[in-house]
Amino acid sequence: MFDRSNRRQFLRGVGAAIALPALESLAVAKAPQSVALPGTTATGAPLRAAFITFPNGAIPKQWWPANTTGALELSPTLAPLAAIKHKVQVLGGLDHQNALPGNDGAGDHARGGAVLLTGARLNKSATDLRAGESIDQAIARRVGSQTRFPSLELTCDDVRKSGACDSGYSCAYQFNVSWRDASTPMTPEASPRAAFERLFGAGSHGERRDHFTRRQAEQRSLLDFVRDDARAFQKQLSSGDRVKLDQYLTSVRDIERRIAATEKFGQSPDPKSETPTGEPGSDRNRIELMFEVLALAFETDSTRVATLMLAHDGSNRTFGDLGLTAGHHDLTHHQNREDWIANVAQIDQWYVERFAWFLQRLDQARDLDGRTLLDNSMIVYASGNADANRHSHENLPVILAGGGGGTLRPGRFVQHGAKPMTNLFLKMAETMGGKELRRLGDSTGVLADV
Amino acid sequence: MPSIAHVSAAVVLVVFIAPALAEPVHFSEQVAPLLEQHCFDCHVHGSAEGGVKLDDAAELATSEGDGKIDPQLWWRVLRQVRAGLMPPEGDKLSAKSQATLEEWIKGEAFGYDPARPDPGRVTIRRLNRFEYQNTIRDLVGVDFPTDENFPPDDTGHGFDTLGEVLTVSPLLLEKYLDAATKIIADAVPTGPLAADAPERERQRHDRFFPRAVPDSPAERTAYAAEILSNFTRRAFRRPPDSETLDRLVGLAELTWTTPGATFESGVAKAIVATLASPRFLFREEQTEPADENQYPLVDQYALATRLSYFLWSTMPDDELFQEAAAGTLRSNLLGQLARMLADKRSGELTRNFVGQWLQVRDIDTVLINSFTIAMRDDPASAELQERRQRLRQLFRREPETLTPAEREELDQFRKERRAAEEKFAKFDLTWEVRHAMRRETELHFDYVLRENRPLTELIDCDYSFLNEGLAKFYQIEGIEGLDGNEMRRVTMPAGSHRGGVLTHGAVLAVTSNPDRTSPVKRGLFVLENILGTPPAAPPPNIPPLEDFPEAADGKVISLRDSMAAHRSDPLCHSCHARMDPIGLALDNFSALGIWRDKDRGEPIDPTGELATGEKFAGIDELKKLIVERHSREFITCLTEKMLTYALGRGLDYHDVGMVDEIVERVVADEYRPRALITGIVESAAFQRTRN
Known part of the structure; x- marks a missing residue:
């Protein structure tokens, strides 16, 4: 059963009240220096990268800002980001060519999962797994030794469906965005309690x-x-x-x-908050608790790299608190019915609302250089499908939040014009101090103007 | 059943059995003419309809022996031909021609040799979380809830027993280490038994330490080796090698020789290590040492393990171990099989195999909005539903900004909604109902298995398994003597349309959308899991249905009509013409599995026809059709599913001959499940491995 008081106490008991022994000792060791260590900002604070994935793309018309480029004007779906708009950039024109069917036929939700952070062409098989290393793992390989945990993998999906998954692809593709190597998915943790106890005891x-x-x-x-x-x-x-x-x-x-x-x-750090419940009850609670665990992990510098799946691509979650009784995936095949499109846009916004909460949470926490945690982070929010009705993977909905330790220029809407999504990932790896990462999946170079 | 008798004459019944031909099929004389007549027009020399290009056979036809035959391609051809989908209507193969073609495909394209069939290769299998839980319970007597502690296992081909897909990640290994520590802390005593210990405590102690701990270090080491040898033989499901045993004894010794530590705590530590070992987590298999064959027999320990995980989802018991150790398991296979099936642990085959094959496992968690579904089929409530969006907007506004009229509207709505909620409370898919639904399907399979009833009763029969709550939920009247909770077998009243898994609530609910039925999902389910003729995956870049037919007068478009519009697109037609009619035949069952005559006030039309041409008037006739005309396809499908589950690998073209032989046995034995399970267990794939 969902324990409301537990959740509130967990969510409330954090923030300024937290003790940061790890961070404080770090501050002494890493005084500002001209050449930043990997995973470190120029001021010596930790630099973090997180990849938050949401399911089934977004209704393009309601997602994309009205202006074509320039200062960010929030669209209806992105409206919940208003309070934090100046620390967010919306990126247009990023593609995943390897999520397109090619010779592989159907299976866009399987590809929407395992391609999203790898950019690799998947081997279409129910058993023989071949994807590629994902960006979080590539970064963790370079900066992971600087924290207690090299990386964190979290998910808000706690049940699996029986039966075959998407069109001949193994379910492993759809339910894992983080891949250590081509055949090894990094199993994500689905219990907020287990995730918290693993970090802090x-x-x-x-x-x-x-x-x-x-x-x-x-x-x-x-x-x-x-x-x-x-x-x-x-x-x-x-x-x-x-x-x-x-x-x-x-x-x-x-x-x-x-x-x-x-x-x-x-x-090890010991947050003052209560341990979150292992059974959050509603999806909304599970997502908020997971975001809070992730915020704590960053705040205590327990890790600098993380992935969090809000749901697997193709998710058919229902949204009782929006009054919607049909499943998300079913609705995305909306047959151009206006009411269905409006419903999907509502769901898209619901996810953005949760994400906005997380960003504000990070922006309220002070890092040791006086900036906020969000300023010293790069948080990607993206889906493996662009328009789920059409199963397209070009012009994916992508947000990059945070200041990257002063290296990014948020507050903008930038059209990148048909570049591989993986180019953005190379840019992030470079910012994290992983310059030697020259290729990931289908990347063609390091994304400019970020 | 007039419509079944009304089968068009052009239909070739795919139930035809390919007889074993005495002479090998001669390609250029027997096969090439068939292909030329029926296939090449659309499938060679640049025309490759449906992506099928038979150029290799065409080359073979002109220059015998030169063409290279692609077995994967011909496997596809075989499936299409067997399903009656190819060649198309009007150009069907005669039964004799089909037999000839099948014989050639199996013998030549697949290289199948019935005397020495290729058993295939199984990647070493990690225990999945169900198997882990059962194994731990049998090994150390602790019930460790893996669903709370381990992440769900990845699956392939719909099953969580596939070696290739059961990966290990750092997170999972961490959880294995923690679980081992926790389980052994519960199971194994870490100190000597107190003189006045209660009986329970004594038993727990004696389970691991049957004798008093000796004093001398050498004797202690020998005692530890004895305990650990016995334990690892069971944990690793075969006798441990001496090196591994030495390492474990070394770890125990290292632990008990630290100051203040006990002998018992040292042994416990080694037992923890045993449970963290890959030899426990993975199922090691060796072959019979004397077998130099290309496809040697697996040894008797491996056979015992294959048997126990297939039928019981757990480790072998003492009797299986004894037979394996004595080398008598293979010769006493049928005796053991009968014993194992009679044992209540065989309920795990039902729970795990049927739970995944028919997806009834999912009924526990499937998202269903009972209230919406119930209201949808209640005309009086439809209007209430439509007003919801408007009222949601009012709900969201601050109460003080509402006009008095709006406030009254809201109050009225609340009242109506409360009344509706009371009215529809009986439709609530509670935990109890979900559980009863799952048990209904499980008990049915269990009954057929234990009583050795024809497997076709899974599709069509006049009984089901209900308790009072489920009968009420289904709104079936006229069943006497039902218990509140206990499920029992009942004969269904005439006209209930119930009987067979397709009419079970669990199957009907998990193949629905959260708020309504989905004939497409249900049709797909039947094609994939009952008839074994899954349609090709939908084409990429499906065009959105731009012109969804909205009736001008605002009248509701029936599901059937909207689906017909969908099928009119040629791109969609070939597969949806197969899926939709089957799904529509089931549309008399709501997403909750309750019988209904209307959908949103419109009468449901469940008539249709199969791709093979037979017409049916509704679910009753469809069930009969499957049993009377397509039982071989059903048995083939079930055999393939169960083999995949049992072997822990996906099937390949080289398995076709083996599957056919098992199906033959089952059909010859009047569809008895024992024939199926015996056939699987005796098959080369289960008995042997590739060297």
Whole structure:
């Protein structure tokens, strides 16, 4: 059951009240310097990148600003961003050519998922997974060692449908936007409680550090054994099966690295807020709690890279609080019926409203250089479909929020004119200090004028 | 059933059985003329309708032996021909020609050798979260709720048992480490048993430590090795190798020799490590050492494991382990199979296989707006529905800005809505109703399986499984003696249209939209999961329906009419002509699975015809048609689904011959499920592996 008071306390008990030991010690270590470290702003504060994905595109007419380019004028769908408009830029003309059918036929929602952050052409198969490394993982590989967690993967989808997924694609494509490598999706966490406890430890405020340390010690005590065991086991297997053990061994190494990192950064932070509930009840609550966990992770500098799926592409979620009884995906195939189009636009705006709440939350938190967390972040808000009625993947709805530590020029609407979405990702990698990332999926260069 | 007898003469019944031909089919004499006559016009030399280009066979026809045959392409051809979809109407193959063509495709294009069938290759399988939970319960006696602790597993081909798709991520491994720690903390004692310990505590202790802990270090090590050897034999589902065992004993020793630690805590630590080991999380398979065959038999431990996860979704029990250790499992396979099916753990096959095949698992969570659906079919409430948008606007405004008239409008609406809510309360798809719906389908399958009834009863029969609540929800009257909660088998009253999974609430609800029925989804469901003839995926860049027919007088367009408009587009026609009629035949069942005669006040017209030409007047006749005319396709479809689930891999062209043989057995044995399960278990794919 949804516990309203728990949610309110969790959402209220944060912000200014939070203790930031990790950040404060960091500030001493990283005084302003001329050449920023990877994942760091010029003023020495942490620089963060997050990728928030929403399902089923957006009704173009209501999404795009009325002006063609220039200072941002908010469209009806983007209206909830009003209070934070000067810290947001809307990007037009970004495409995912590899999400178009090509020779692969139908399956636009599967591609809308796994292509979104990889830009890769997916292998159309129910079993043989081949996508590509996603941008969050590419950035995490470069800056992940500077925080307790190299990256966070979160989702607000907590149930799966049985039966085949989209048109011959494995469900793994549709439900994972973050990919460690071509065949390894980074399973996202769906429980706000589990996500919070993984970051800060179980129990109430004051007990969490002990729990966190104990859990970590227990994990570490097993790693030597399972690594040796997995290596010995792998030698007995055929080559096809070795891939599976590679995934296992890579995961072992990731956990080892993460444990080493958390130890390096000393005591884990312990937010004053209550632990969020594991069963948020409504989708709205789940989304807000997940956003709050993500904000806390950034605020405590527990990680600098994250993905959050508000829902998988093709989601057929219903919106009782909008008075809508039909499912989102069903509605997007609107047959040009005006009432359906209006309903979808309402849903699009509903998602933007949640996102706006998150941005304001980040903008109220002070970073150690005196700027806001939002100023020192790059938050992408995007969908893998442009117009879901047509299953198009060109001119995708994309927002880039935050100041990127003073490197971005928000408050604008910029038409980029048919550039790969991955060019934006290269720009973000570059800003994060990952200049050597030269290619991602179908990228052709680093996006200019951002 | 006049309409069934009314089958057009041109229809070739695809139930025809390809007989085993004594002589190999001669391509240029027997097959090439068939292809030339029926196929090449549209499928060679630049014309490749439907993306099917048979140039390879055309080349073969002119220069015998040179053409390279693409088995994937011919697999597609075989499916189209068997489904009666190709060649098109008016140019059908005779039964004999079809048999000849099938024989050639299987023998030559697929290279199928019935004496040495290719078993295929299964990627090593990780336990999914259902299997993990069951295995932990049987292994250490702890019920660990994996649905709360593990993320959902990815699926392929509709099942969560596929090795390739069951990946491992850092998050999942972390969860495995945490789960192992937590489970063993509950299961394994970490200190000696107190003299006055209660019986329960004693049992828990003895389960892992059957003897007193010896004093000397050497004896302790030997005792730990004995405990861990027994435990890992079960946890890894085969005897551990000495190296692994040594490492585990080493870990136990390292733990118990730290100051203040107990022997028990050391062993517990090693047991935690066992549960975190990939040898526990993955199902290791070895082959019979003496088998040098290209397709060797899997060894008896692997066979025991394949059996137990297929039928029970859990680890082998002691008896299976004993048979595997003695090497007698293979010779006593049928005896074990009978025992396993009689065991209540076989309910997991129903829960997990049927739960995914018929998607009834989803009824627990499917989004359904009961109230909207109920109102939709109630003419008096339709107007109330229409006013909702207007009233929502009023709701959103600050109360003080409303005019008195608006306020009154709002109050009136609230009153009406409350009344409607009371009126429709009985339609609420509560947790109890959802649960009963799922059980209805599960119990039906279970009954057919246990009583060895014909599998066709899953499609058409005169009984179902209900409790009082579900009967009320379905609004079925005239059933005596139902219990409030307990589900029982009841004969359905005449005219109820119930009986068979297509009329089960769970199937009807999960194939609906949240607010109304979806004949397309239901039709697709039947094609994919019952008849095994899924339509091609929709074409990319589907043109939006620009001219959706809105009646000028504002009258509601019936679903049937709007779908007919859709089908009139040639791009949509070929598939929707197959899906829609089947879905419309089911439209007498609302999205809640309740019988109705009208949709939004308009009478429902459930008549239609199958792609193969047989006409039906509604769901009753459709069910009969499937059973009487298409039972072979149904059994083939079920066999393919169950094989996919059992093997943990997608099927390929080289499996076609094996599937056909299993289907043959089932049909010959009057559609008995035992024949199906025995056929699967005895198949090369289940018994063997590729070397």
